[in-house]
Amino acid sequence: MQVGTGKSVLNGIAIGKLKIYKKKDTAISAAEVADTAAEVARFEEAQQKAIEQQTALYEKALAEAGEDIAEVFNIHAMMLEDDDFVDAIKEIINGQKKCAEYAVKTAGNNQAAVFAAMDDPYLQARSADVIDIAQAILDILQGVDNASLQGTEPSILVAEDLAPSETVRMDKSLLLGFITREGSSNSHTAILARSMNIPALIQCKDIQDDWDGKMAVIDGYNACVYVEPTPDLLKSLKKRQQEDQQCQDQKHLLTSGQIIGCILISHGKVNTDIVHVLIIINILTVLSQALCRLSGDAEGDLTIFRHFQPEHGIMTGIDHIAHIGIHHSRKTAITDHYRRCLAKGCRIRSDHRIP
Numbered sequence: 001m002q003v004g005t006g007k008s009v010l011n012g013i014a015i016g017k018l019k020i021y022k023k024k025d026t027a028i029s030a031a032e033v034a035d036t037a038a039e040v041a042r043f044e045e046a047q048q049k050a051i052e053q054q055t056a057l058y059e060k061a062l063a064e065a066g067e068d069i070a071e072v073f074n075i076h077a078m079m080l081e082d083d084d085f086v087d088a089i090k091e092i093i094n095g096q097k098k099c100a101e102y103a104v105k106t107a108g109n110n111q112a113a114v115f116a117a118m119d120d121p122y123l124q125a126r127s128a129d130v131i132d133i134a135q136a137i138l139d140i141l142q143g144v145d146n147a148s149l150q151g152t153e154p155s156i157l158v159a160e161d162l163a164p165s166e167t168v169r170m171d172k173s174l175l176l177g178f179i180t181r182e183g184s185s186n187s188h189t190a191i192l193a194r195s196m197n198i199p200a201l202i203q204c205k206d207i208q209d210d211w212d213g214k215m216a217v218i219d220g221y222n223a224c225v226y227v228e229p230t231p232d233l234l235k236s237l238k239k240r241q242q243e244d245q246q247c248q249d250q251k252h253l254l255t256s257g258q259i260i261g262c263i264l265i266s267h268g269k270v271n272t273d274i275v276h277v278l279i280i281i282n283i284l285t286v287l288s289q290a291l292c293r294l295s296g297d298a299e300g301d302l303t304i305f306r307h308f309q310p311e312h313g314i315m316t317g318i319d320h321i322a323h324i325g326i327h328h329s330r331k332t333a334i335t336d337h338y339r340r341c342l343a344k345g346c347r348i349r350s351d352h353r354i355p
Helices: 036-065 067-080 083-096 100-116 121-125 127-142 164-169 188-195 231-256 287-297
Strands: 002-005 013-020 155-159 175-180 200-202 215-219 224-227 260-265 274-280 301-304 324-327 342-349
Touching: 013 175, 013 231, 036 067, 036 083, 036 100, 036 127, 036 164, 036 188, 067 127, 067 164, 067 188, 083 100, 100 121, 100 127, 121 127, 127 164, 127 188, 164 188, 188 200, 215 231
Parallel strands: 013 155, 155 175, 175 200
Antiparallel strands: 002 224, 013 215, 215 224, 260 274, 274 342, 301 324
């Protein structure tokens, strides 16, 4: 077993095969060009396409990571139109008689170096954004498509570094996690990983090319990666991963407005029928509105009573527990404002026999 260490950007576990993510290395000519006007036109066309790409990335990030992180790509679009950046590129083309690729690469590196030299860690991390937008133009100019580099099987990607646009473009269902040799915890790539709940390890200097295809585990809690872990360690980390997933599922339900309800009714002849209710419910403004969605699963309407008497040890992680009575004839739901109601396997008593 090999162990690599770095900086974790998310407390989580990722388990899967490693895949070395190597971008295509394309040469850029430094020779003088005869038609500088044509090179400026090539740059401007690629620039517009890159701006359109950022708009598409904004929409994808909005759906997968939320508005705050998606705004990064609106900022990238503005950076692509920044006067200083554009003027520097055109000056290199016209003044030094260089091709569009050389001008974009040089201007991007120069501007990134300015950010990297700043004292503030957050501003230093913005150098990666400059490199990202410059690379977007370069890929268009050179006809490079890195989409196929992720592969077709779920894996943990290993790379020198990943740009925000690369991270968003990836198929999340195939991205178990990633490990990079470079990177910053303040980078937009790291922020994306946290927003998309992707375990990631950055600044891992132990990366080796022979890791490709090997089984590994990213342990975000201990900021390390285990390559070819022992069976006992793998079993332990799989258990931790399952526990994390359960917590994530509950958090998602509590924040997304979703309800999962299952009402199991034991039909009886007396008023002491026991109803087993499994209900996971999020923060509600009016609890009854949500419960009405479940009313089709049983004959009768749901009436809410303010009883806070959790069963012995079966309620966990809750502020309030509502005991819910099933009434056949009543049409009124008594509403109450509850914070974080999570009842698992709650046993409650029905006031009336269910026909």
